[in-house]
Amino acid sequence: MADGFALAIHGGAGVLPRSEMSAEREAACHAALARVLEAGESVLAADGTALDAVAAAVRALEDEPLFNAGRGAVFTRAGTHEMDAAIMDGRDRRAGAVAGICGPLHPIDAARAVMEHTSHVLMAGDGAHDVAREAGLPFEEERYFFTQERWDTLQETLQMEADGTLDDDPSRRHGTVGAVARDRAGNLAAATSTGGMTAKSAGRIGDSPLIGAGTLALNESCAVSATGDGEAFIRLSVAHEIDARIRLAGQTVTDAAAQVVMQDLVAIGGSGGLIAIGADGTVTMPFNCEGMYRGQSVEGRSRDTLIY
Numbered sequence: 001m002a003d004g005f006a007l008a009i010h011g012g013a014g015v016l017p018r019s020e021m022s023a024e025r026e027a028a029c030h031a032a033l034a035r036v037l038e039a040g041e042s043v044l045a046a047d048g049t050a051l052d053a054v055a056a057a058v059r060a061l062e063d064e065p066l067f068n069a070g071r072g073a074v075f076t077r078a079g080t081h082e083m084d085a086a087i088m089d090g091r092d093r094r095a096g097a098v099a100g101i102c103g104p105l106h107p108i109d110a111a112r113a114v115m116e117h118t119s120h121v122l123m124a125g126d127g128a129h130d131v132a133r134e135a136g137l138p139f140e141e142e143r144y145f146f147t148q149e150r151w152d153t154l155q156e157t158l159q160m161e162a163d164g165t166l167d168d169d170p171s172r173r174h175g176t177v178g179a180v181a182r183d184r185a186g187n188l189a190a191a192t193s194t195g196g197m198t199a200k201s202a203g204r205i206g207d208s209p210l211i212g213a214g215t216l217a218l219n220e221s222c223a224v225s226a227t228g229d230g231e232a233f234i235r236l237s238v239a240h241e242i243d244a245r246i247r248l249a250g251q252t253v254t255d256a257a258a259q260v261v262m263q264d265l266v267a268i269g270g271s272g273g274l275i276a277i278g279a280d281g282t283v284t285m286p287f288n289c290e291g292m293y294r295g296q297s298v299e300g301r302s303r304d305t306l307i308y
Contacts, residue, residue, distance in 0.1 A: 004299030005044035006182045008275040008283045009036050009057050011067040011293030012194075013227040014175035015307055018290070026307065029066055033295040033305040036060040040179055041297050050181040050189035050223070051089045058085075058108040058191040061177035065147045067293065068175030070107060072147050073195025075154040076202050081145050083195050084209040085111040086122075090188030090217035095121050097209035098128040102145065105138040108193045111209070113137060122209060150198070157199045176208050178225025180217070180277045184299075188223040188277060190215050190239075197230070206230025212240035220279060221246040222253045227292065228265070228272010236264055242276060253278030261286040 011033060016025070040057035044050070062070025073081050085107035086097035096115025099122060104110040113135035114123050123131060133139070160166040176194035183189075192215040194208040207214030207230040214230065216239035217223035224239040238260055245256035257276045265272065266288055273287025275294060283296045285306075295305040 003184055004281065005184050006277055006281040006283055006296070006298045007037065007040045007044060007053060007057065007179065008181075008277055008285060008296045009033065009040065009061065009177075009179045009294065010225065010227055010273070010275045010285070011061060011064070011177050012175040013272040013287050013289050013292040014068065015291035015293060018308060021307075029293055029307060030305045032064045032066050033293060034303070036064065037295050037297050037303055037305070040181060044181060044183055044299070047184055050183040050187045051087070053181040053183065054179040054189045054191035055087060055108055055112060057179035057181075058177060058193050059106045061179070062106050062108060062193055067177050068195045069177040069193040070105070071145050072150060073145055074150050074175060074198040076196070077154070077158065077199040078202050079154065080202065081142060081195060082200075082202065082204075083107045083193070084205055085191070085193040086209040086211060086215040087111045087115060087191040088189065088211060088215055088217040089115075090190075090219040090223055093218065095211045097122040097211065097215070099124040099205045099209045100203065101125065101128050102142055103129055103139045104132045105140050108191050109137050111191075121211060153198050161199070176214070176227035178215070178227065178275060180223035180225050180275050182223070182277050182281045186219070186279070188217045188219050188279065190217040190223040190225050192225045207233035207238070210234060212237050214239060216240060216243055218243055222276050222278050224257075224274055224276045226272065226274040228289070229270045232265055232268055232270025233272065235268065236260065236270070238265070238274065246278070253282050254284040257284045258286050261288055
């Protein structure tokens with residue numbers, strides 16, 4: 001693809017098993033993904049930048065309580081919210097990220113504020129909140145981010161831990177949202193946002209806000225946003241590994257992403273997936289678990305939303 005735009009989004013690899021997915025919830029998830037695609041598409045179709053498009057798409061994902069970011073984020077084991085987010089501009093390697101925050105209406109905008117209003121890349125807690133306030137971003141009380149479903153899942157998880165019956169359900173361990181885009185000028189960008197893992201320890205930070213692990217964008221290679229077992233993605237520097245395979249080994253974005261997700265992650269027991277766009281606009285969305293909420297829109301082609 002020479003000149004058109006491309007956009008891919010994900011709502012996390014922590015999908016409900018097919019046996020538990022009702023037709024109504026499945027339809028709601030597809031509708032939500034379609035709304036998110038529209039938010040990003042509208043930017044790209046108006047000749048907007050990839051950076052603005054991924055920010056718009058992730059804001060829309062943070063507004064959808066079906067997904068684990070922003071409103072609808074999961075709870076820590078202490079019953080609090082600690083959210084992480086990152087954004088990266090493939091044009092110049094500028095990046096911003098926040099970790100362990102709760103307050104900014106859109107964590108992804110707080111990450112962008114770090115990128116645009118400070119000399120730092122990653123900020124946490126109160127310092128990140130100060131940057132967001134100084135940038136004039138809207139804040140909400142913690143109760144705004146509460147959803148009954150996430151609270152019930154926390155109680156269920158804590159009870160299963162106490163009973164010694166905790167299983168390996170990925171819908172508790174996974175859950176992140178993200179977007180990657182290529183604009184008509186050929187620039188790439190990536191953005192990722194998450195509430196983390198249900199019942200995580202206070203202070204735990206995953207791969208989402210770590211540039212080169214869960215988020216990366218470089219015009220010469222690819223844009224990546226990941227979702228899954230954050231610790232495994234950090235240990236493998238997943239996004240950087242894909243970038244390096246493209247730049248240094250000459251692999252395609254499709255082959256590089258498949259090898260990392262389907263082989264390297266599996267080899268260390270990691271599960272999850274990612275979305276990636278290559279410099280030529282090729283979209284790939286591999287995952288090694290039951291499913292991943294995802295969608296893509298490539299200019300001149302039909303739009304797709306998928307779960308399994």
